[in-house]
Amino acid sequence: MPNITAQMTEYAPKRIRSFLTTVMFSGYAIGGILAAVLGKQFIAQFGWQIVFFAAGVPVLLIPFILKSMPESLSFLVSRRDSSQLRQIAQSIDPGLKVGANDTFRPPRAAHSGAGVTVAQLFQDGRGLSTVMFWVAFFTGLFMIYALSTWLTKLMAMSGYSLGSALSFVIALNVGAVIGSIGGGWLADRFHIKWVVVCMYALGGVFLYMMTLKTSTEVLYFIIAAVGACSTGAQIVVYAYSGQYYPSDIRSTGIGMASGIGRMGAIAAPLLIGLIVSLQLPLEQNFLVIGAAGVVGAIALACINHGRSASELTLKTLKTSAAT
Numbered sequence: 001m002p003n004i005t006a007q008m009t010e011y012a013p014k015r016i017r018s019f020l021t022t023v024m025f026s027g028y029a030i031g032g033i034l035a036a037v038l039g040k041q042f043i044a045q046f047g048w049q050i051v052f053f054a055a056g057v058p059v060l061l062i063p064f065i066l067k068s069m070p071e072s073l074s075f076l077v078s079r080r081d082s083s084q085l086r087q088i089a090q091s092i093d094p095g096l097k098v099g100a101n102d103t104f105r106p107p108r109a110a111h112s113g114a115g116v117t118v119a120q121l122f123q124d125g126r127g128l129s130t131v132m133f134w135v136a137f138f139t140g141l142f143m144i145y146a147l148s149t150w151l152t153k154l155m156a157m158s159g160y161s162l163g164s165a166l167s168f169v170i171a172l173n174v175g176a177v178i179g180s181i182g183g184g185w186l187a188d189r190f191h192i193k194w195v196v197v198c199m200y201a202l203g204g205v206f207l208y209m210m211t212l213k214t215s216t217e218v219l220y221f222i223i224a225a226v227g228a229c230s231t232g233a234q235i236v237v238y239a240y241s242g243q244y245y246p247s248d249i250r251s252t253g254i255g256m257a258s259g260i261g262r263m264g265a266i267a268a269p270l271l272i273g274l275i276v277s278l279q280l281p282l283e284q285n286f287l288v289i290g291a292a293g294v295v296g297a298i299a300l301a302c303i304n305h306g307r308s309a310s311e312l313t314l315k316t317l318k319t320s321a322a323t
Contacts, residue, residue: 134260
């Protein structure tokens with residue numbers, strides 16, 4: 001996921017970069033919808049194993065992906081692969097004339113030394129913002145995995161049937177698709193930092209609203225809004241981190257934030273499971289998950305957006321033959 005986010009950030013036009021990245025990433029939530037639909041329709045008849053058999057089907061797409069996905073331009077520049085660079089450049093701009101003696105280079109010098117290190121994420125005034133991204137990813141993935149792991153069980157404990165509980169999971173992921181695409185659209189028109197801050201904060205609010213007594217129809221809407229402001233918001237944060245870091249440390253920046261975030265994904269099922277085992281009121285589960293959204297919103301608000309990466313585009317430099 002960090003690598004495909006970096007790849008989309010590199011290739012997407014700046015004016016619709018957040019939107020295209022979140023549209024791509026909404027496939028995560030669409031997969032969640034398909035899993036819930038499969039579970040609702042087939043688990044009772046074929047057993048839980050059917051979901052894992054279905055999960056193997058996307059492997060068939062790998063040859064198509066390998067054939068159609070271009071390599072990173074910065075990687076090709078570092079390898080001096082002029083043939084592929086010319087081909088990709090002319091695909092992006094068919095009117096561009098690239099000669100055999102033309103060379104490609106980044107608009108600024110890449111970091112020198114043997115590869116990219118994590119320490120570079122803390123250079124040039126990025127230290128606090130890097131830590132805040134880590135906190136945001138931790139809390140965001142905490143919300144996502146708490147809900148994806150325990151929502152069905154919690155709703156069943158509230159008196160809903162398994163079929164109805166799985167329908168809530170579908171609503172959660174439908175909301176995630178809407179939230180990711182809508183959040184990306186907003187991020188291209190407003191300040192992406194404050195878009196994700198608002199989405200995280202609203203996630204906490206909607207999770208609190210799940211503790212209130214309401215009709216089933218309203219509950220579906222609230223759960224969809226939770227999906228929009230948890231999974232949907234996290235997808236927009238992936239796009240934000242991809243835009244924040246310079247191209248030469250972008251994958252490392254996103255990868256480290258995502259890795260730290262996975263600790264939240266590990267902690268969420270364990271903590272919510274502990275609360276369930278203590279037989280505390282179900283409302284406390286949703287309040288704990290909602291608190292993570294509030295903490296994430298505060299962390300995102302502390303990011304120094306002024307230190308984000310400037311627009312980096314590859315330029316073609318003409319070199320004349322020796323006279």
